[in-house]
Every structure is written in C-alpha cells, then in structure tokens.
Amino acid sequence: MGAGARVRGTYRQQAVTSYSSDPLEHAWHLQIMRFIVESGMPFNCVKLESFKRMLTLIIPPGVPGVPTPKPPTYHMIRTTLLDELDVEVQKCVKPVLATAATYGCTIMTDGWMNIRGQTLCNYLVGTTRGATYVATDVMRGKKDATALAQAWLRRLKFLDIKLADITAFVTDSASSNVSAMEVFQKDESVKHIFWIPCVAHVMDLILEDIGSID
Numbered sequence: 001m002g003a004g005a006r007v008r009g010t011y012r013q014q015a016v017t018s019y020s021s022d023p024l025e026h027a028w029h030l031q032i033m034r035f036i037v038e039s040g041m042p043f044n045c046v047k048l049e050s051f052k053r054m055l056t057l058i059i060p061p062g063v064p065g066v067p068t069p070k071p072p073t074y075h076m077i078r079t080t081l082l083d084e085l086d087v088e089v090q091k092c093v094k095p096v097l098a099t100a101a102t103y104g105c106t107i108m109t110d111g112w113m114n115i116r117g118q119t120l121c122n123y124l125v126g127t128t129r130g131a132t133y134v135a136t137d138v139m140r141g142k143k144d145a146t147a148l149a150q151a152w153l154r155r156l157k158f159l160d161i162k163l164a165d166i167t168a169f170v171t172d173s174a175s176s177n178v179s180a181m182e183v184f185q186k187d188e189s190v191k192h193i194f195w196i197p198c199v200a201h202v203m204d205l206i207l208e209d210i211g212s213i214d
Contacts, residue, residue: 025069032072033081043077093134097160099127104167106196107156111139111174119143123155126170134159145179152184168194172201 036043045051052071061068072081099105106126113119119139124131137155141147156163169184171177181195 022069024067028069029072029076029081030084033077033085036077037085044074046072046074046077093132094160096127096129096132097125097134099129100125100161100165103128104165105161106168106170107166107193108170108198109152109155110172110198121151121155123159125159125161145176145183148176148180149183149187152180153187153190156190163189164192166190166193168196170196170198173197173205174201 032046035041036045055071059066059068097105108124108126108131109121111119111121121137121139122133123135123137124133135155135158137151139147139151152169156166169181169190171181185191185193185195
C-alpha cells in the first residue's frame, strides 16, 4: 500500500507541474469546462473518441506555429477544473448576495425527485440585482413537516446571508409546505420572515381547476 501511495502521489505531482507550466493549455481546458457545464453535457463526454477527434480537427497537430494543447482528462474535468469554475461562479454570486445586507432578499425553494428517487430541495436567492442559485440539498430520512422545516432552517443558517436580511421565503402551496411553514415560523430566529406561496404554482392550480370544469 505504501508503494502504491507513493506512485499515486508522484503521478499527481507530475500532472500538476505539467499543467501549470502551460498557460494556454490551462485557458483552453477552462473554456472547454465552461462549455460542458453551460451546455449541460455529462463530464464523461471527454472520454468519447468523437470528442477527441473534434478537438483534433479544430487544432490539427503538427501545424507550424500553432500550439496543440492536449484535451482535458475526465479526472481533471471532475476535480481541478470543476473547482476552478466553482471559484469563478462564487466571485459572481458574492456581489449579488452582498446586496441583501442593504435591501434584504427573498429565498425561493422547490422540491424535486431525482432518478434515484431522492427528494431534492433547490434554493435560490432573489435580490435587487436578480436571482441566483445557491444550493441543492438531498432530503434523507423522514420527510414530514418537521423534517422539512428543519431542512429549511439548516440551509438558511448555512447561507452567506444573515437571517435578519431575509425578508421572505417562497415555496409552492402544496399541503406539505403549508404544514412545514407552520413549524418553520415557530423558530424565533425566522419569525420575521414572511411566507409567500409561489404565484406561478397558484395560477397553475387555478388553470387546472378551470380546465376541469365541464
């Protein structure tokens, strides 16, 4: 095990040294990473032969005066490049969240279920500079009103926003959210936060009712 660890450590050091010594390749990799994330492509697309052939056609090897950076590996895409892109995103998000201290903000959340059957809660923050996505939590264990309210509280306390700067909390008007909000608002730290049922969801329900009229 010791020998394996040394080999693995040496390999990583060589990769980092080679990577940082070529700024053009670094910039190229980051731009590919931005494209993959923006388009919603799976990270393992870089393993496809068609992906590699595409890059070869864009920058053919052996052309005089034209550098031929290597394509990013799957490992780089899901680790170092993803981390670098996250830093870029946070630099954009922080100024948006900072306005909450002056003008307040609204937290918006909705629930989804992924292909594994897990319940997800997405969180967005609405400010005077617009809305920004901040987190997705996976609900585990019990999924009653108390558990949902506690999940909301944990997320709000973990955000880079003071609770005093949050003025409203938006969810859809499903019965589970109504019950959870009753529990949520019993906490002294968030009693000042208004609950606003999502207007789009309310309108959707109204239209469904209208459509069901014979």
